[in-house]
Amino acid sequence: MQFQPLLEEIVAELRADLGREGQVASYIPALARVPAAQLGIALRTREGEEAHAGDSKTPFSIQSISKLFTLTLGMRELGEALWERLGREPSGNAFNSLVQLESEQGIPRNPFINAGAIAVTDRLVSRLDAKTELLKLVSSLCGEAIAFDEEVAASEAATGFRNVALANFMKSFGRIDNEVGTVLDVYFHACALRMSCLQLARAAGFLCRDGAHPCSSEQVLTERQARRINALMLTCGTYDAAGEFAFRVGLPCKSGVGGGIVAVVPDRLTLCVWSPALAPSGNSLLGMKALELFTARTGLSIF
Ligand code: GLN
Numbered sequence: 001m002q003f004q005p006l007l008e009e010i011v012a013e014l015r016a017d018l019g020r021e022g023q024v025a026s027y028i029p030a031l032a033r034v035p036a037a038q039l040g041i042a043l044r045t046r047e048g049e050e051a052h053a054g055d056s057k058t059p060f061s062i063q064s065i066s067k068l069f070t071l072t073l074g075m076r077e078l079g080e081a082l083w084e085r086l087g088r089e090p091s092g093n094a095f096n097s098l099v100q101l102e103s104e105q106g107i108p109r110n111p112f113i114n115a116g117a118i119a120v121t122d123r124l125v126s127r128l129d130a131k132t133e134l135l136k137l138v139s140s141l142c143g144e145a146i147a148f149d150e151e152v153a154a155s156e157a158a159t160g161f162r163n164v165a166l167a168n169f170m171k172s173f174g175r176i177d178n179e180v181g182t183v184l185d186v187y188f189h190a191c192a193l194r195m196s197c198l199q200l201a202r203a204a205g206f207l208c209r210d211g212a213h214p215c216s217s218e219q220v221l222t223e224r225q226a227r228r229i230n231a232l233m234l235t236c237g238t239y240d241a242a243g244e245f246a247f248r249v250g251l252p253c254k255s256g257v258g259g260g261i262v263a264v265v266p267d268r269l270t271l272c273v274w275s276p277a278l279a280p281s282g283n284s285l286l287g288m289k290a291l292e293l294f295t296a297r298t299g300l301s302i303f
Pocket residue numbers: 062063064065095096114156163191255256257258282
């Protein structure tokens with residue numbers, strides 16, 4: 001299949017809609033300054049063929065896409081024990097909602113909402129130098145040095161009152177072992193990783209390769225673990241729009257409020273789209289449209 005012309009066609013088609021609809025995330029001040037009229041798309045096949053178009057090499061704040069990598073480290077480090085304090089059901093609520101945590105005794109619904117990622121981060125902090133390991137993992141996966149955007153991390157730390165509330169609430173149920181401040185410092189830095197569409201399409205490559213590293217023979221996760229991440233992406237990766245994504249796109253996806261979305265065609269390729277203006281659900285509006293065009297035109301969907 002010729003992917004390069006298709007990606008160019010999708011970007012050209014959506015360019016007219018740039019900046020028309022949606023809002024750049026404003027609750028994190030450093031993100032509110034990002035110009036909305038940008039759109040990038042990149043993919044990498046299982047065999048290593050790459051295609052990209054638009055602003056595919058512009059680094060952006062990956063935000064909740066980092067929950068993929070935190071979960072990868074968590075699965076690797078803890079295996080089945082990770083699920084002692086973590087569910088795997090869609091929440092049906094906003095990504096930063098507190099409501100279910102009380103009735104469910106501080107156990108988050110899944111690893112892709114904020115509470116879930118904070119809970120996984122806590123387990124990592126108990127076992128390793130989490131910031132260093134996270135940087136090592138993403139840099140190795142995409143074959144380039146990746147860094148945190150310290151300005152975004154500081155901006156989140158200064159305004160992340162809900163995340164502070166989520167972490168303290170879980171701690172009140174005995175579900176967080178470390179100091180809340182220490183755990184959140186790692187969580188905010190993970191959200192503040194700066195990567196481009198092309199780098200993310202590469203870095204998520206193990207998800208279309210049964211857990212095998214995108215460019216080496218190393219096994220990042222077992223085949224079963226990688227398939228389970230794809231299952232969680234489909235059911236929980238786009239917050240309470242997961243049903244809409246399955247309906248319109250038909251691929252496992254993980255989004256972030258920086259406007260990025262990573263999608264996986266199992267056994268075939270990984271894809272990343274980015275456009276900063278968001279729908280009310282927190283998912284990139286044009287990103288979702290771009291993915292919908294991609295699956296409609298290629299017929300690549302898991303259904
Ligand atoms: N850093 C953001 C937060 O914690 C991540 C949310 C997101 O991308 N959905 O609120």
